Amino acid sequence: MIEIKLYNTKSRKKEVFEPISAEDVRMYVCGPTVYDRAHIGNARPVIVFDVLFRLLRHVCGEKHVTYVRNFTDVDDKINARAAESGRSIGEITAETTQWYLEDMAEVGALEPTHMPRATGYIGEMIAMIEALIAKDHAYAAEGHALFRVRSYENYGALSGRDVDDMIAGARVEVAPYKEDPMDFVLWKPSSEDQPGWDSPWGRGRPGWHIECSAMAKALLGDVFDIHGGGLDLQFPHHEDEIAQSCCANGTEEMARFWMHNEMLQVEGKKMSKSLGNFFTVRDLLEQGVPGEVIRFVMLSTHYRKPMDWTEKKREEAERTLRKWTVGFTRDGLINKRLADGVPDKGVIDALADDLNTSLAITKLHELFNGAKTDQNWANFKATLSLLGLGERYNLGASKTFTRIMDKARFPELQELSDRLSRARKAAMQSKDFSEVDRLKAAFIEVGLEVRMSKDGVELVPSAGFDAGKLEGLL
Known part of the structure; x- marks a missing residue:
């Protein structure tokens, strides 16, 4: 069998990947919170772990690899989007989930083996929280359930952080119901206008971190081979996952390998709406980028x-x-x-x-x-x-992609579009568009669709296109 080496964030070194069972290789990757279009940075982990999925299937066999990537469909961002749009939460998450699947298919990603939605595993989350409370790793307070961070001695090992240093060096929310500033929410109460489920701690909804722990356990078991995601998830999300999973399941580890992809920039700068360099996968696709x-x-x-x-x-x-x-x-x-x-x-x-x-x-x-x-x-x-x-x-x-193929098969199209672009630029100065009109008519005559926008000119072969007549236009 081909030897695979992967960098393990947990050990901070490259290691030979030896699955727990070669007949049942299991991988979990944190998926999106579905409230809007996926931006270009969201596509990076999808593509990275899609390549790993393909490699594992090639080496171990398609039937022997299970890949889970979740959808977070209960979240405060979704609630806020519903409130501002007047649409139902279910309608928003259904629409944005489909958007995500369509956009990721466009970048060549295979669909994972399982794509669980958080709302389908509320019962499993409640059961895990109950187990944590029974083992004294969590407690209930004012309608909340919280994890006792200091009850897990290895907390911070994945990210290389010390609990006391984290408290001293960061702004941590200190709610009155917390025993310790570092304790994190497993369950929180819901108001009447927020989604909620009945639980031993009252009507409420899960915290973010418990979702992945419960879904991973349900679909992959207490310990599995690979857990992946963006580097931004290493702390606190993955750190919290490890703590609650190990404590609830009584295991020394949650996953054997932890893998994280680095972040994405645009033209050397952090992507942000304020800088005007923020764009979604769909934006690129609609601009003609395959x-x-x-x-x-x-x-x-x-x-x-x-x-x-x-x-x-x-x-x-x-x-x-x-x-x-x-x-x-x-x-x-x-x-x-x-x-x-x-x-x-x-x-x-x-x-x-x-x-x-x-x-x-x-x-x-x-x-x-x-x-x-x-x-x-x-x-x-x-x-x-x-x-x-x-x-x-x-x-x-x-x-x-067909447009790329057209350009490849008919390189004359670029020369012709450049000619029209020059004529258009000159016409903007002279206000005489007769040459532009003449060229457009000639191009349409041979079956070319003429597309002009502020970004330039594009010629696209349409029905009735006659490539043999291109030479006569040059």
């Missing part, structure tokens, strides 16, 4: 390094995919049967070395440059599929 391009840019940086989304990287990714598309469309190759390829060992080895996707992409370039036979192309395609990059090359399922 999901394959988004995925390629993400994979170009190792998951444990900060990811900087730049326009230059996007353009480079699109050029690379366009070049590879030309390879797949030459001489009718795209129509040949390429299902018998074998993923490249060099790429597999790169992925097996702590998901070194940047090295894997370097290997892909080498494979492409060396592809001479149909078998070479079949192997290249199989390797792309392992990375989640190749599934749509011969399907044409993505409208945005």
Whole structure:
């Protein structure tokens, strides 16, 4: 079997991954709180752990890997969105959950084995809280249930923090019902206009951290192989998960490996609405950036390094995919049967070395440059599929990807769109749009749809497009 090495946040070193059972490899990744569109940073952990899921399935067999990624559908942010919009919580979470699934599918992510919703596991959460109280690791106070942080001696081990230092160096909410400032909420009361469930502590709803502990236990058991998520979740979310899970289940660990991806920036700056560099996955898709391009840019940086989304990287990714598309469309190759390829060992080895996707992409370039036979192309395609990059090359399922293919097959389109852009710019100065109108009419005549916006000009082949007439326009 291929040896996989993964960086374990818990031990702060790269370790050989040996599953608890090779017949039942289990992974849990913290999913989204569904109240709005997923922003580009939300896509990074999805893509990172999708690659790991694919690698584990390749090495261990598809039937032997269970991947759980949850939806948090009970949360104060959701309550606030419902209040400001006048829509029901159920309506909002149903809509945003579907948005999330559609957007993540566009970036090539496979659906996990299980996608539990927090509201479906309230009973399990209550049972876990009751177990914690029975073992004196938690207590009830004023309609709340809280975890006694100091009752778990290993608290802070994952993040490398000391409880006393945390209290001294941070602003911690000190509610009157807390025995200790570091104690965190397991259950809290709900008002009449908030979602709530009956419990031994009154009508209320769960705290955030207990959700993942209960769902992971229900679907993966008391101890499983890998727990993943963004670095921002390491503390307090994952730290709290470990404490409550180990104390409730009577185990020394919750997961054998803890993995965290670094954060994302945009053009070297933290993404924020105030800086005007905040955008969602759907924003990019609607601007014509294919999901394959988004995925390629993400994979170009190792998951444990900060990811900087730049326009230059996007353009480079699109050029690379366009070049590879030309390879797949030459001489009718795209129509040949390429299902018998074998993923490249060099790429597999790169992925097996702590998901070194940047090295894997370097290997892909080498494979492409060396592809001479149909078998070479079949192997290249199989390797792309392992990375989640190749599934749509011969399907044409993505409208945005089809546009890349059009540009690759008909490079004249770029020259023609540049000509129209120049004419348009000149017309803005002279106020004479006759040349713009003439070009538009000529392009429409050969079956091109002319799209003009503040971002530029795009020519898209439509029904009745005649590529043979392009040369006459140059």
